[in-house]
Amino acid sequence: MQRVTIIGLGLIGGSIGLGLRRWAEANRVDGKPALEITGFDSDITQQQYAQKIKAVDRTAWDLGKAVTDADLVIIATPVSAMRETLMAIAPKLQACTTVTDTGSTKAQVLRWADEILPADVAFIGGHPMAGKTQSIEGAEAELFKGATWCLAPSVRAGEEAVRTVLGLVAALDAEPFFVDPTEHDAFVAGVSHLPFVLSAALMRTVSTDPSWRDMKGLTAGGFRDVSRLAAGSPAMHRDILITNREAVTRWIDATISTLHGLRTDLQSEPEVAEVALTTFFTQARDARAEWATRTSREGELIQGTAAELTPDNLSDQMGRMLLGGFARRRRPGTDARPTRAKPQDPQ
Numbered sequence: 254m255q256r257v258t259i260i261g262l263g264l265i266g267g268s269i270g271l272g273l274r275r276w277a278e279a280n281r282v283d284g285k286p287a288l289e290i291t292g293f294d295s296d297i298t299q300q301q302y303a304q305k306i307k308a309v310d311r312t313a314w315d316l317g318k319a320v321t322d323a324d325l326v327i328i329a330t331p332v333s334a335m336r337e338t339l340m341a342i343a344p345k346l347q348a349c350t351t352v353t354d355t356g357s358t359k360a361q362v363l364r365w366a367d368e369i370l371p372a373d374v375a376f377i378g379g380h381p382m383a384g385k386t387q388s389i390e391g392a393e394a395e396l397f398k399g400a401t402w403c404l405a406p407s408v409r410a411g412e413e414a415v416r417t418v419l420g421l422v423a424a425l426d427a428e429p430f431f432v433d434p435t436e437h438d439a440f441v442a443g444v445s446h447l448p449f450v451l452s453a454a455l456m457r458t459v460s461t462d463p464s465w466r467d468m469k470g471l472t473a474g475g476f477r478d479v480s481r482l483a484a485g486s487p488a489m490h491r492d493i494l495i496t497n498r499e500a501v502t503r504w505i506d507a508t509i510s511t512l513h514g515l516r517t518d519l520q521s522e523p524e525v526a527e528v529a530l531t532t533f534f535t536q537a538r539d540a541r542a543e544w545a546t547r548t549s550r551e552g553e554l555i556q557g558t559a560a561e562l563t564p565d566n567l568s569d570q571m572g573r574m575l576l577g578g579f580a581r582r583r584r585p586g587t588d589a590r591p592t593r594a595k596p597q598d599p600q
Contacts, residue, residue: 255288258323260316260338262294262303264384265355266329267392269425270308275394276424286310293319302389317345325417328354333492335362339369348373351414353421355379357441358496359405359434367407375414378405378434380441381427395426402427403441405434442500449490450505452482 257273259266270290277286292309293316294300300312313319320326320342328338335356346352352374356362359378366376383400385391402422406415422429432440459465494501518529 254282254285255324256291256322257288257325257327258291258293258313258320259309259327259329260293260319260342261329261331261334261355262292262296262299262308263329263388264391264396265381266292266294266327267303267306267308267389268394268396269327269329269355269421270303271306271392271394272397272425273421274307274310291319291323299389306389306392308389308392316341320345320350322347323350325421326350326352327421328352328356331486331489331492332356332358332362332496333488336365336369339365343369343371343374346371346374349375349413351375351377351410351417353377353379353418355381357445357493359403359432359437361496363405363407363434367409372409375410376407377410377414377418378407378437379403379418379422380405380437381425382441382445383427398426400427401430403437404429404431405437406431438497439500439503442497443504446493446497446501447504447508449482449485450494450501451508452480453490456480456483 259270262270270292273288273290274286277288277290280287289311290309292300292303292312294303294312303309304312316338323346326342326346328335330338335354339352342352348371352366352370353376354362356378357380359380363376363378366378370376380403381397381400382403383397402425404415404418404422419429459468462468515530515533518526518533520526521529
């Protein structure tokens with residue numbers, strides 16, 4: 254039986270535990286689950302909840318004891334806690350243990366691992382491209398199904414360690430994607446980190462305006478969708494940016510340049526502005542459509558955008574674009590759509 258330890262029992266750690274336990278039950282060896290999963294979290298409440306939902310087989314109150322006999326250690330803590338975590342577990346790991354992580358940045362984490370871990374311990378940087386705003390309360394065994402799982406092996410990692418982490422990814426129904434750690438950080442800065450920066454910037458911009466008290470009564474689906482990421486953990490967002498400064502700065506600069514260009518177009522003569530703005534929004538729409546309709550080899554939409562492409566949804570989007578929040582609002586006792594007369598329900 255292989256022993257797995259998960260350090261950090263939030264949404265990601267809890268979902269990994271649920272997924273691995275389900276896989277272990279389905280792949281029993283001599284009548285026993287194929288894996289034994291130990292969980293550790295500095296928050297005792299998180300540990301207790303992980304046991305309650307059966308995301309782990311057992312928990313440990315001491316981090317060193319949690320990893321002593323582990324064959325695979327998964328660090329699912331915030332990036333800011335990873336260096337301290339690596340230092341705490343390094344003396345307790347047995348030879349040939351494989352360690353991986355789930356952090357949003359990779360170059361800095363791999364430098365810490367190479368610096369801190371013993372030479373006979375292999376480290377494989379990992380980053381599952383899946384998640385949501387909840388903590389362990391939102392954990393689910395299928396969170397990673399079909400998701401890309403970035404892998405950046407340390408130069409010291411051998412084939413056996415790589416196979417071990419590939420097995421982890423396969424057990425969770427995710428898709429492995431090997432990537433250089435520096436390239437990874439540059440890529441995710443644009444598609445993962447920039448979005449929450451822009452979401453937070455939107456919230457800061459409008460909520461600090463003197464008119465916000467009146468404006469917020471007019472918000473609708475578009476504002477809700479774009480501002481959602483601003484509800485994430487401030488500490489997590491801060492630590493991601495600090496460990497990926499250069500890449501995020503480049504994407505912020507690119508965004509500022511795009512907005513400056515848009516501002517220039519908007520201030521142009523009406524005829525010029527009309528053409529420029531049409532081009533701007535058409536190019537963005539077409540790029541979004543190309544991304545949203547990418548399919549897997551099985552013909553399934555990769556980005557989970559099927560609901561966006563139904564006729565009803567497209568009609569609703571058009572209504573929101575034209576009417577804002579009024580597209581969904583109805584006065585009490587009325588229906589926005591004409592219907593045949595029918596008897597009233599008894600009051």
